Amino acid sequence: MIIGIPKEIKNNENRVALTPAGAKEFVKRGHVVYLQTNAGEGSGFSDEEYIGAGAKILSSAEEIFAIAEMIMKVKEPIEQEYSLIKKDQLVFTYFHFASYEPLAHAMIKTGAVCLAYETVEREDRSLPLLVPMSEVAGRMAIQEGAKYLEKPLKGRGILLGGVPGVMPAKVLILGGGVVGTNAAKMAAGMGADVIIADVNINRLRYLDDVMPKNVRTLVSNEYVLRELVKTHDLIIGGVLVPGAKAPKLITRDMLKTMRPGTVLVDVAVDQGGCIETCKPTTHENPTFIIDDVVHYCVANMPGAVPYTSTLALTNSTLPYALKLAGRGWKNACKENADLEKGLNVILGKVVYKAVADAFNLPYTDVKAFLG
Numbered sequence: 001m002i003i004g005i006p007k008e009i010k011n012n013e014n015r016v017a018l019t020p021a022g023a024k025e026f027v028k029r030g031h032v033v034y035l036q037t038n039a040g041e042g043s044g045f046s047d048e049e050y051i052g053a054g055a056k057i058l059s060s061a062e063e064i065f066a067i068a069e070m071i072m073k074v075k076e077p078i079e080q081e082y083s084l085i086k087k088d089q090l091v092f093t094y095f096h097f098a099s100y101e102p103l104a105h106a107m108i109k110t111g112a113v114c115l116a117y118e119t120v121e122r123e124d125r126s127l128p129l130l131v132p133m134s135e136v137a138g139r140m141a142i143q144e145g146a147k148y149l150e151k152p153l154k155g156r157g158i159l160l161g162g163v164p165g166v167m168p169a170k171v172l173i174l175g176g177g178v179v180g181t182n183a184a185k186m187a188a189g190m191g192a193d194v195i196i197a198d199v200n201i202n203r204l205r206y207l208d209d210v211m212p213k214n215v216r217t218l219v220s221n222e223y224v225l226r227e228l229v230k231t232h233d234l235i236i237g238g239v240l241v242p243g244a245k246a247p248k249l250i251t252r253d254m255l256k257t258m259r260p261g262t263v264l265v266d267v268a269v270d271q272g273g274c275i276e277t278c279k280p281t282t283h284e285n286p287t288f289i290i291d292d293v294v295h296y297c298v299a300n301m302p303g304a305v306p307y308t309s310t311l312a313l314t315n316s317t318l319p320y321a322l323k324l325a326g327r328g329w330k331n332a333c334k335e336n337a338d339l340e341k342g343l344n345v346i347l348g349k350v351v352y353k354a355v356a357d358a359f360n361l362p363y364t365d366v367k368a369f370l371g
């Protein structure tokens, strides 16, 4: 198969959909890989490294889209890419269709096959192509939180791990899923006093087993959160109710009860945020302050660490991409139920129920294409 990797053009997106190591895996299996020049630059991979792995370089996105049978990207196609996508072309990337209606209409019009990273789903309902970005964001949440707790950045001026003779900072993590677990590991490693609050008691049982002694677990409810926010220095929002907006666990009135310089990092901002006062921010301008409480609400946290994020993402996407290239999308999806769930739009028809429902579009059962 001919695989095309365009350079990402979304604002501040430095990731790339394939590493040189990934290119080599395709080439080894007899596929041909074309990359747009400098596509890997933002993640620290040069054209020479890709050429060394057997890939070929083309100078424009137009050439990449024109030649490729499968396009691999990171972010959803943006307006200037819509007209480059061809009928029957397989596009494997994050789409997040339900959050942007014009994209759904544009992809229906292209007649392409859109396989979305975010809906590839395992039998146990986990989302293998979302996990790596949650791992990155969870770990980063503590790094950013620790930074904004510094006085010059308007924080309380407390060191996360304390020092001998001085108590460490208190970290409250809302949600003990992928983000929460990774945040807890980092905070605990830095010596902070950590609480993970979740509504799932079985998850808390598991975390209690595997986490170090400075991480404690608590069932989350409004009563306990109201008490905890008064004394915690750093609060991480990492809850998720699949398919729904995040519940508002930290409300506007709770801010007044927090100590000045408390830092809130709402990782769940992409699902509306679990902190009422949260609104999406960017890496250029990541924080704002309300009632002396610092809010960090960057919606694409992994974008700040493109080297790590690209490797983490491609570690997870590559096995699926190799199946698609080896068997073609139809056979690969018939043989692999995870991939079948990733199909969102096929040749002008919406085959993912939630996307059809979101915009009142006709829904076609994916079996109509897979038989």
Ligand SMILES: NC(=O)c1ccc[n+]([C@@H]2O[C@H](COP(=O)([O-])OP(=O)(O)OC[C@H]3O[C@@H](n4cnc5c(N)ncnc54)[C@H](O)[C@@H]3O)[C@@H](O)[C@H]2O)c1
Pocket (backbone or CB within 6 Å): 131, 133, 134, 135, 137, 174, 175, 176, 177, 178, 179, 180, 197, 198, 199, 200, 203, 220, 238, 239, 240, 241, 246, 247, 249, 266, 267, 268, 269, 270, 271, 298, 299, 300, 301, 302
């Ligand atoms: N901002 C970013 O750059 C970025 C990056 C990656 C992920 N995210 C977002 O982070 C959020 C968390 O992702 P995840 O992968 O950890 O999800 P996850 O499904 O692994 O974990 C979510 C956890 O929240 C818990 N939960 C649900 N309702 C709760 C409540 N009322 N109180 C306490 N806990 C509750 C669940 O039991 C679960 O353990 C998602 O919205 C995800 O999209 C954001």
